[in-house]
Amino acid sequence: MNVADPAAAKQAVQYAAHALGFSALGVADAHTDQGTYLADWLREGNHADMQWMERHLAARQNPELVLPGVRSIIMLTYEYPRTDARKTSGSIARYAQGEDYHKLLAGKLEDLSETLSFYGGQQRCFTDSGPVSERFFAARAGLGWIGRNGLLIRPRGGSYCFLASILTTLELPYDTPMPNRCGNCHRCEQACPTAALRNGCCNAGRCLSFWTIEAKTPIPPKIRAAMGSRLYGCDTCQEVCPWNRRQAGVEVDIRLLMPAEFSTLSDKALHSMTEEQFNRFFAASPIRRIGLSHLQHNSTPAE
Ligand code: B12
Ligand code: SF4
Ligand code: SF4
Structure with missing residues (x-):
């Protein structure tokens, strides 16, 4: 749906996201062609026994099935700790050292959704919880590039962050993807x-x-x-x-x-x-x- 002032709507959600502790926000066209990357990945059996990934394929490739009328995908980053705090043997990945991010971010995403509703949008929000190619859209939304480790890398923040997504029926100004800066590093x-x-x-x-x-x-x-x-x-x-x-x-x-x-x-x-x-x-x-x-x-x- 067309918004009367798309730039104002984007700015409003940007301010709100910043106030809620998100470190960056970018917008991608929900109908960007995702190619056959995910389908090929699944066909080659890279998903091991995560069968739910096959069930999500159609929705992942077509955000219309997740939210009819979707125009934009807003991608957000939320920082997690940089250091491994374990003092005894047995490492725990940095993202899982504190509280459950699914719960922590859900309320914040709902708040952002309300801001967008004010501009007439309908939304669905996820963080690692729905059929959205979060890394793909984060890269399309100009937040970073997909590194050889498969993760979204930001030039100033690296990869230690959660990704969250808001599908909205509003057409907001899209951001520009940035070049991959892995260079010759392997x-x-x-x-x-x-x-x-x-x-x-x-x-x-x-x-x-x-x-x-x-x-x-x-x-x-x-x-x-x-x-x-x-x-x-x-x-x-x-x-x-x-x-x-x-x-x-x-x-x-x-x-x-x-x-x-x-x-x-x-x-x-x-x-x-x-x-x-x-x-x-x-x-x-x-x-x-x-x-x-x-x-x-x-x-x-x-x-
Ligand atoms: C399934 C899954 C896993 C699986 C599979 C991992 C994998 N590499 O796909 C397992 C359990 C192994 C896993 C592990 C981890 N995961 Co994980 N995972 C997911 C999940 C749910 C789906 C990922 C998926 O679909 N993979 C299949 C690949 C093929 O698809 P894709 O993610 O869309 O991305 C690929 C395409 O964009 C493609 N691509 C590259 N170039 C191009 C060009 C074109 C034209 C196209 C079309 C595509 C394309 O490259 C991407 C990477 O392979 C996402 C959340 C989500 N809904 O997206 C989190 C997610 C990717 N995981 C996350 C994290 C943090 C991790 C771990 C670091 C956790 C840990 N510390 O143990 C590890 C990292 C492992 C690694 N190196 O990838 C974060 C990543 C944050 C970031 N900065 O990127 C996510 C986004 C969750 C979140 N919301 O924060 N994960
Ligand atoms: S290739 Fe190097 S720069 Fe790129 S993700 Fe891997 S370690 Fe990082
Ligand atoms: S891909 Fe990354 S997270 Fe997975 S085993 Fe290798 S180093 Fe560990």
């Missing part, structure tokens, strides 16, 4: 412990993030051997990225920082936890979703 591909990265494509069946979070089957011995002491997720292809070095002055929501009791939770304590203790301990954390037995399976068995 550090992420070289550092990946399981060789999961190839030509900017991540094979989930090899990725330690998949095995420690999403997999429904036991970790195969070859993967286990490469896992080291990763307890939940993997940040290796981000840790080695030169764009993640310049991080001075980045403000992170305090709720995304690791609580003290997490940073010292030992393998032994984890293995002696009951379901009830686990649910209480991880009540606000995204880690709760995988359940106690999966987390225990990830950790080195207690002596």
Whole structure:
């Protein structure tokens, strides 16, 4: 739908996003051709046992199926911690050190949706929670480029951020994509412990993030051997990225920082936890979703 003053509507949502703690906002044309990248990726079996990805294919490729009349996709970034706060063995990916971002961002996205409703728009909002190609649209919205590690890289902020999306029926001014600045660097591909990265494509069946979070089957011995002491997720292809070095002055929501009791939770304590203790301990954390037995399976068995 055409807005009387699209620039004013975009500016209003930009101000509101900034006030809510989002670090950047960009707008992409919802009908941008996504090509066959995702379909090819699925056909080659890169999604391992994440069958839900096949079910989402049609909607992912056609945002009209997600929100009829959609014109723009607003993409947002929200910073998460830069350092691994664990003091004992067993690393937890930076994005999962604090509270569950799905819940943390949902209310903020609803607030932004209300701002857009004021201009006559209808919206649907997601953060890692819906059939939207978030990295693709973030790159189209000019927020950064897709690096060889498959992640959205920002020239000033690197890749340590969540992506969130708002599909809207409003036609807002679109932003311009930026060039890829990976250059001749291949550090992420070289550092990946399981060789999961190839030509900017991540094979989930090899990725330690998949095995420690999403997999429904036991970790195969070859993967286990490469896992080291990763307890939940993997940040290796981000840790080695030169764009993640310049991080001075980045403000992170305090709720995304690791609580003290997490940073010292030992393998032994984890293995002696009951379901009830686990649910209480991880009540606000995204880690709760995988359940106690999966987390225990990830950790080195207690002596
Ligand atoms: C499934 C999934 C996974 C799977 C598969 C990973 C993968 N690489 O696809 C697993 C469980 C392994 C995973 C792991 C991680 N994930 Co994940 N994941 C997703 C999810 C739900 C869908 C991704 C997907 O569809 N992948 C399939 C590929 C083919 O599609 P795609 O993402 O649209 O992007 C590709 C195309 O754009 C393509 N492309 C490149 N050039 C071109 C050119 C053209 C013309 C076209 C058409 C396409 C194209 O390249 C992109 C990357 O491969 C998204 C949320 C979402 N809804 O998008 C989060 C998401 C991508 N994950 C995220 C994160 C943080 C992670 C981890 C870092 C977590 C961790 N620390 O353990 C790791 C990183 C692993 C890695 N190197 O990719 C963030 C990324 C933030 C960022 N800065 O980019 C997202 C966006 C969630 C969020 N909302 O914040 N993830
Ligand atoms: S998250 Fe870890 S295993 Fe997955 S691609 Fe990156 S470095 Fe490789
Ligand atoms: S490590 Fe190098 S190749 Fe990989 S994403 Fe970062 S800049 Fe690109």
